[in-house]
Amino acid sequence: MxxxxxxxxxxxxxxxxxxxxxxxxxxxxxxxxxxxxxxxxxxxxxxxxxxxxxxxxxxxxxxxxxxxxxxxxxxxxxxxxxxxxxxxxxxxxxxxxxxxxxxxxxxxxxxxxxxxxxxxxxxxxxxxxxxxxxxxxxxxxxxxxxxxxxxxxxxxxxxxxxxxxxxxxxxxxxxxxxxxxxxxxxxxxxxxxxxxxxxxxxxxxxRRGDSVTGGRANRASNALVPARRVAEADWAGRRLSTADDRALYALLGATSYAHDAARFAGAGSRESDTQARRLVTTRGLARAVRLGRHALAVKAAALWVSPRLYVRAIALAGRRS
Structure with a gap:
């Protein structure tokens, strides 16, 4: 055959x-x-x-x-x-x-x-x-x-x-x-x-409303998993990445979590809020600014100040749009 x-x-x-x-x-x-x-x-x-x-x-x-x-x-x-x-x-x-x-x-x-x-x-x-x-x-x-x-x-x-x-x-x-x-x-x-x-x-x-990414099967905490895997990987020892880029990826994971938590009622949690907040670092914020990713830096900084208020603000903006 x-x-x-x-x-x-x-x-x-x-x-x-x-x-x-x-x-x-x-x-x-x-x-x-x-x-x-x-x-x-x-x-x-x-x-x-x-x-x-x-x-x-x-x-x-x-x-x-x-x-x-x-x-x-x-x-x-x-x-x-x-x-x-x-x-x-x-x-x-x-x-x-x-x-x-x-x-x-x-x-x-x-x-x-x-x-x-x-x-x-x-x-x-x-x-x-x-x-x-x-x-x-x-x-x-x-x-x-x-x-x-x-x-x-x-x-x-x-x-x-x-x-x-x-x-x-x-x-x-x-x-x-x-x-x-x-x-x-x-x-x-x-x-x-x-x-x-x-x-x-x-x-x-x-993109459809009933797809996996667009539907309620999407658990917001899942957005934190890739950032944790990156943090656990031995990429630095193998010279596959820089600390700055790993910190930037953590910002992307944190803001992705907040976005999903706002879209799907009950998708987030206090524990996940805390984990997302820990992903926001000054190194990641500085890397975002150097790359011209100012919107990402602002979102991540707001998330660090108050994850719950940030999630509520996204949800409110979504309802008004």
Whole structure:
């Protein structure tokens, strides 16, 4: 049996209608030597049956049930274990990859490249805006990739990139209701010998109110986990990052927590408020100012003064907008 060039992992939970459209986009890719595992994460709305009908005539696709529902991280891990290609792509069920995504991304593969990242768009309604792309001159070294991650130029999402299987490890996505991909990227980035960057908008992330990032499954405290993982990592000893960039990443985690706590009533807690406040340091504030990230510095400083008042202010501003 011929091993495909790319394994695609597509988790689905009660969003079969969207998934069928995404599957159609995958089936019509200009390069077709891939396998796709659709993981039905305990859907209760008949999504599994809908998807089974949609993929019945295409042997590149297969359905893998996960019972009971275990979350997107567990579904991605199962899909990874159920596939075999050297390169892996994690797709969200309700997004819109361009029909030449597979072809263009695999063209960037080189012997020492372990990660390929493309430009992505974020669409809210009818408005699509470009998302950040790593800076520097590719291919990026591990230290350059980690630096871009800590400065927020490489976001935690995984759908606009393909990974060499060896850098993923076993079960790379943690058991969290949200932010699993961000935590995974913190672990994966230092393992990538080289990262290729393609400045073409090959993937559109569609933000919906009922998605994992947009829905109430999002626990605000999860936003603090990546910053804690960075603090625990031995990146300084391996010369992968600077103390200034690690402090900046802590600010990003703290303000992300406050944002989520404001969006979702009851998502925050006093204990998490305290943890977020501890992430705000003078080193991080100074780094933000030096990089011209003045809005981030102001938000983080306000959070340090009073996390609860800051969260309430964000929530009030959201209701008025």
């Amino acid at each position: 011929t091993v495909p060039a790319l394994s695609i992992v597509l988790p689905v939970h009660n969003d079969g209608i969207y998934a069928v459209s995404t599957i159609a986009r995958l089936a019509s890719q200009t390069r077709g030597d891939f396998e796709c595992v659709v993981v039905d994460d305990g859907s209760t709305d008949g999504s599994g049956n809908v998807i089974a009908g949609a993929i019945a005539s295409d042997r590149r696709f297969r359905l893998e049930p996960l019972e009971p529902a275990a979350g997107q991280g567990a579904a991605r891990n199962l899909g990874l274990r159920s596939t075999s290609a050297e390169w892996v792509w994690f797709v969200d069920a309700d997004d819109e990859p361009r029909d030449d995504f597979v072809e263009r991304m695999l063209e960037c593969v080189q012997p020492t490249v372990d990660l390929v990242v493309c430009r992505a768009l974020e669409r809210r309604g009818t408005v699509a805006t470009p998302l950040p792309l790593p800076g520097g001159r590719p291919p990026l070294s591990p230290a350059e990739l980690v630096g871009e991650l800590l400065r927020g130029n490489v976001r935690g999402y995984v759908w606009n990139r393909i990974f060499r299987r060896t850098v993923l490890g076993a079960d790379p996505f943690p058991d969290l209701t949200s932010k699993q991909d961000i935590v995974a990227m913190v672990e994966i980035a230092p393992r990538c010998r080289a990262t290729a960057v393609l400045d073409e908008p090959l993937y559109t992330y569609v």
